[in-house]
Amino acid sequence: MGPVSAPQRLTPRQSVALVWRTLRSMRTALILLLMIALASVAGSLLPQWPNTPERVMRYRADHPVWGTFLDRAGLFDVFGSWWFVLLTTLLFVSLVACLVPRTRALWRALRTPPMQAREIDAFPRYAQVAVAAGPDQVIDAARRVLRRHRFRVARDPSRPALAGEKGLAREIGSLGFHWALILLLTGVIYGKGTGFSGLIAVVEGQTWVDAEANYDGTIRAGRFFDGDFTGTGLRLREFRSDFQRTGQPMDFVSRVDLLDPDGSVTRREDIRVNHPARIEGLWIHQSSFGWAPVIEVTDGGQVAASGPVVMDRDPAPEGVVEFAMPWRGVVKLPGAGTDGLDRAIELELWPDSRALTALLAEQEPQAMLVEFDPIIRFSVWEGALTDLSTNRLDTTGLDEVSSGIVGAGRTADLADGAALAAGDAGSGATISFTELRQYSVFQVGRDAGVPLVLAAAILVLVGLLPALYSSRRKVWVRADPDGHGSLLRVGGLAMQRKPQFEEEFDRLVGALVSSAGGRRAPDPGAGGPGPEQREPEEHEKVQTP
Amino acid sequence: MTDLQWARISNDAFNVALFAYIAAMVGYFAHLAFKRDAIWQTARVVAVAGVVANIVSIVARGFAADRVPWGNMYEYSSLLALLVVIGALVVVEGVYKVRSLTGFALMFSVLTMAVAVSFLYVGPGPLVPALNSYWIKIHVQAAIWGSSLFALGGIATIAYLVVDRVERRSLDALGSKDRPPIMGGALDLDADAPADLVPDSAEDVETRPAKRRLVPSAAGLDRLAYRIIALAFPIWTFAVIAGAVWAQEAWGRYWGWDPKETWSFITWVIFAGYLHARATNGWKGRRAAFIALVGFASLLVTYYVVNLWIVGLHSYAK
Ligand code: HEM
Numbered sequence: 033m034g035p036v037s038a039p040q041r042l043t044p045r046q047s048v049a050l051v052w053r054t055l056r057s058m059r060t061a062l063i064l065l066l067m068i069a070l071a072s073v074a075g076s077l078l079p080q081w082p083n084t085p086e087r088v089m090r091y092r093a094d095h096p097v098w099g100t101f102l103d104r105a106g107l108f109d110v111f112g113s114w115w116f117v118l119l120t121t122l123l124f125v126s127l128v129a130c131l132v133p134r135t136r137a138l139w140r141a142l143r144t145p146p147m148q149a150r151e152i153d154a155f156p157r158y159a160q161v162a163v164a165a166g167p168d169q170v171i172d173a174a175r176r177v178l179r180r181h182r183f184r185v186a187r188d189p190s191r192p193a194l195a196g197e198k199g200l201a202r203e204i205g206s207l208g209f210h211w212a213l214i215l216l217l218t219g220v221i222y223g224k225g226t227g228f229s230g231l232i233a234v235v236e237g238q239t240w241v242d243a244e245a246n247y248d249g250t251i252r253a254g255r256f257f258d259g260d261f262t263g264t265g266l267r268l269r270e271f272r273s274d275f276q277r278t279g280q281p282m283d284f285v286s287r288v289d290l291l292d293p294d295g296s297v298t299r300r301e302d303i304r305v306n307h308p309a310r311i312e313g314l315w316i317h318q319s320s321f322g323w324a325p326v327i328e329v330t331d332g333g334q335v336a337a338s339g340p341v342v343m344d345r346d347p348a349p350e351g352v353v354e355f356a357m358p359w360r361g362v363v364k365l366p367g368a369g370t371d372g373l374d375r376a377i378e379l380e381l382w383p384d385s386r387a388l389t390a391l392l393a394e395q396e397p398q399a400m401l402v403e404f405d406p407i408i409r410f411s412v413w414e415g416a417l418t419d420l421s422t423n424r425l426d427t428t429g430l431d432e433v434s435s436g437i438v439g440a441g442r443t444a445d446l447a448d449g450a451a452l453a454a455g456d457a458g459s460g461a462t463i464s465f466t467e468l469r470q471y472s473v474f475q476v477g478r479d480a481g482v483p484l485v486l487a488a489a490i491l492v493l494v495g496l497l498p499a500l501y502s503s504r505r506k507v508w509v510r511a512d513p514d515g516h517g518s519l520l521r522v523g524g525l526a527m528q529r530k531p532q533f534e535e536e537f538d539r540l541v542g543a544l545v546s547s548a549g550g551r552r553a554p555d556p557g558a559g560g561p562g563p564e565q566r567e568p569e570e571h572e573k574v575q576t577p
Numbered sequence: 578m579t580d581l582q583w584a585r586i587s588n589d590a591f592n593v594a595l596f597a598y599i600a601a602m603v604g605y606f607a608h609l610a611f612k613r614d615a616i617w618q619t620a621r622v623v624a625v626a627g628v629v630a631n632i633v634s635i636v637a638r639g640f641a642a643d644r645v646p647w648g649n650m651y652e653y654s655s656l657l658a659l660l661v662v663i664g665a666l667v668v669v670e671g672v673y674k675v676r677s678l679t680g681f682a683l684m685f686s687v688l689t690m691a692v693a694v695s696f697l698y699v700g701p702g703p704l705v706p707a708l709n710s711y712w713i714k715i716h717v718q719a720a721i722w723g724s725s726l727f728a729l730g731g732i733a734t735i736a737y738l739v740v741d742r743v744e745r746r747s748l749d750a751l752g753s754k755d756r757p758p759i760m761g762g763a764l765d766l767d768a769d770a771p772a773d774l775v776p777d778s779a780e781d782v783e784t785r786p787a788k789r790r791l792v793p794s795a796a797g798l799d800r801l802a803y804r805i806i807a808l809a810f811p812i813w814t815f816a817v818i819a820g821a822v823w824a825q826e827a828w829g830r831y832w833g834w835d836p837k838e839t840w841s842f843i844t845w846v847i848f849a850g851y852l853h854a855r856a857t858n859g860w861k862g863r864r865a866a867f868i869a870l871v872g873f874a875s876l877l878v879t880y881y882v883v884n885l886w887i888v889g890l891h892s893y894a895k
Contacts, residue, residue, distance in 0.1 A: 058857040065850040066868075069843045069875075076839040076883075083834065111834050220832075229829065282703060306710035306827050317829035475829045482825065489818045496811045500852075 055126040056133070064123040071119060075110030078102065082109060124217060131210055138203050145186030146197035149508040149523060157524035157537045163511075164549030167192035167518045170511035173547035174520075181540065183507065192511045192518075199504035202528070209495030216488035223481015228253035232266075232476055235324040235340040236469040239267040239291065242314065242476070262312040265291030269300075271321055271470040275355075275401040286318055286472040303474070313480065319473040323359050323383055325408060326466040329446070333460060337363050342471050343381055344423060356397035358382050362425045369414040369433075376417060377446070377463060378425050380409040385439075406468045411435035412446055438465045503528035507537070509544065517552045520544060583641035584701050590634035591655060595690045597627030598662065598683050605680030612791060617676060624662060624683065631659040642701030647717050648708055650884055654693030657880075658686035660725035668808070669729060673801055677792045681732045692881075712823035719816035720841070724876055726809030727848070731873030733802035734866045741795035741863065799862065803855060806869060810848055817841050840879035847872035 042050065054060055079087035088108045092099035106113025152158070163170060171192045178185045183196035230247035234240045242262045244251070253259075266288050273284040286303045290311045301309045308317040324340040343359035359381040369375035382388040384400035385407045391397060415430035436449020442465060444451050445458035452458045505526040511518040522541050526533035545551060578586075604620025607613075635655055639646035646652050665682035669675050793801065820841065825831040832838060851872055854865035 058853060059859070062850055062853045062857055062860060065846055065853065069846040069850070072839050072843045072846070075834060076836045076843070080834065283709075306712075306823075308826060308829060315825075315829050317827075477829050479830070482831065485831065486822070489821070493811060493814055493818065496814060500807045500811065 205498030212491035219484030229477030
């Protein structure tokens with residue numbers, strides 16, 4: 033990468049200068065860009081921890097040695113790896129190194145008038161015409177013409193001559209574009225660094241409050257996250273989902289009240305997949321949803337547990353739609369079993385009991401898209417519970433003591449699973465399936481960098497347009513006394529889009545000539561230069577050998 | 578008319594467009610071989626007929642599905658094929674007066690449509706909720722417009738590399754040791770200009786390819802490719818930004834290195850590299866062209882491989 037190896041020892045100062053020069057070169061920028069592209073390819077072909085952790089684990093299980101190597105090398109988290117960060121840093125240091133001198137040069141160019149030329153006929157475009165007006169008049173008129181064509185114009189103090197320049201927008205756009213890239217990166221780092229994101233599950237009718245303990249699982253927080261939660265709340269009034277007959281979800285919507293920290297309702301909103309809610313800098317997005325039956329367990333006439341149970345589904349086996357899978361949950365009651373043993377009631381919910389009937393009749397698994405006579409199959413376990421925190425039941429050390437089925441709005445006896453009529457207390461230990469509710473999972477997060485990133489992205493786009501489509505060009509005009517009028521000489525140079533400039537230049541010369549009183553017939557006998565357009569240089573014309 | 582009738586019309590018009598494109602392609606290649614203007618004019622009319630049928634197919638599809646007709650890979654392909662042909666007719670033939678690339682553009686569209694109808698066809702139906710957004714509609718449009726121009730840029734780049742090779746060969750055959758600086762557009766055309774006048778620009782001396790020749794010079798094709806890619810790049814940039822706005826709305830993060838996002842970023846970076854290469858000494862001409870080809874390949878990966886084989890949040894887009 034560049035001239036890093038030096039033949040003789042460099043002073044520290046020289047080395048710094050060398051590194052700086054290397055960083056500033058277009059070649060370095062190009063190579064860094066291509067290396068970032070290459071690294072990204074690796075990041076998309078290999079499974080990545082932040083996106084698909086389960087696939088990384090499967091990959092590592094399938095390829096123990098190779099997988100460990102890739103993991104060490106950061107290839108399962110390319111975009112968070114030290115070498116990707118290093119590449120990005122180098123690219124942006126290089127970018128600053130390029131931009132500082134270019135910006136200074138632009139600043140100077142904007143404040144200094146266009147430079148005068150000594151040899152006007154050496155430019156790629158050149159024309160000379162004898163015109164009727166005198167030199168000073170020609171120059172004054174030319175100045176107006178160039179101004180009208182939006183050139184910046186400077187008059188030569190020493191003779192009747194002008195320099196004009198146009199199209200600095202190209203460089204302004206290009207610099208704006210590149211600086212905006214730096215702004216974009218700043219916004220990303222700021223937003224991700226100070227922000228966080230987490231998931232919450234809220235059951236219909238329940239209220240969630242923004243506090244660290246109320247998030248499910250881990251919160252993904254940036255390095256500079258200040259740990260402040262807002263205390264604002266969200267109450268899920270209702271969740272609705274619509275499906276196509278194929279089981280493809282059509283629309284799902286959570287109707288919520290957003291609450292102030294003091295509990296008063298700020299506003300109502302419908303949160304949908306493409307329609308998040310925003311409150312106090314928090315973004316609240318619809319993520320997923322599921323069923324939460326309200327269960328009441330009594331023991332000896334006392335309520336032992338009561339409330340909605342948030343349920344999960346097992347992953348569907350090959351060839352079965354996920355909506356055909358029953359939902360699972362568990363109620364854990366430490367010390368509530370016989371002789372002070374722990375008790376756990378495992379629940380299996382069939383929101384549409386026709387699917388269970390079909391399955392028992394050995395038909396195809398059916399998707400359960402609507403609520404229809406929901407039932408819960410339960411089994412009661414006793415023993416020593418190892419883990420009280422999760423929604424899952426680890427049955428080691430537990431014995432199944434009974435099982436049964438309970439429908440929505442019904443009660444069953446826990447001891448033998450028998451259904452109980454209303455008012456019948458049975459053995460005294462009962463389970464009631466009071467009602468079926470839904471829960472909705474939201475992604476809640478904060479990213480204060482979003483407005484900055486968006487503004488930077490717009491600047492990137494706006495800067496690109498002049499950078500790619502405008503062109504910088506310069507003209508010089510000179511008028512020397514010539515017989516009764518003057519000899520108008522015009523030189524031109526375009527940095528880009530040269531063929532278009534040929535036409536523009538010819539039109540400009542025409543306008544200059546007519547503003548200078550028009551062409552003058554050659555003075556008799558003088559043999560002076562008549563109207564002359566110089567042909568473009570040989571190499572500009574050549575197309576083929 | 579019922580949805581079913583609209584769907585029938587859409588499918589029939591699709592087939593008409595496909596066959597018209599095939600016929601026009603053959604015509605354009607015949608024009609390249611026999612250099613007869615009448616062949617060109619006929620082929621052009623057939624291509625325009627194909628464009629009309631293609632538009633009918635897309636519009637009818639929209640009526641059949643009761644939504645914008647760009648919601649899955651089949652529909653993207655149809656739109657992409659249409660825009661590539663329109664781009665070839667309007668931009669390449671119309672603005673830059675180059676007829677010799679249209680046959681290849683038609684070939685690209687024919688392949689795209691053939692793949693679409695054989696492997697990607699799905700009946701018209703509603704969108705999944707995540708795709709039902711204002712921004713996705715804009716994002717997809719911009720992505721397809723950008724892709725179609727990149728595809729044309731890729732075709733011009735391939736043509737440049739081929740013609741450049743032929744020119745070099747014929748020069749070698751002449752036994753010439755010192756190549757004139759114009760050759761292949763690969764060398765710095767301003768090499769002999771005064772040092773302070775050398776523009777540090779991505780462009781060369783002339784932008785328009787030779788007018789009277791059927792196949793432009795290598796240098797002309799090189800510039801044509803640059804012009805088209807420079808047109809595509811901001812559109813692609815906009816598509817990526819619109820996609821990020823949509824991702825922020827739908828998933829609460831504007832960027833997550835999902836495979837689709839990653840590949841559109843890769844494509845963007847490679848073409849940014851191409852624009853740089855054109856302004857970097859030693860990288861102009863053929864090296865820059867190879868970068869553009871890599872970008873073109875990356876575009877195809879973004880479009881086919883990611884949508885069909887790599888799992889990600891976008892995978893329902895098929
Ligand atoms: C962060 C990564 C970068 C990206 C994505 C990027 C992208 C681009 C793009 C798209 C262009 C063409 C539009 C324009 O003229 O402004 C361009 C031009 C340019 N870039 Fe960059 N660039 C990057 C970094 C750099 C760096 C580090 C340098 C310094 C060597 C640099 C120097 C230039 C120059 C001098 C031009 C103008 C070339 C011309 O005259 O056409 N860029 N860049």
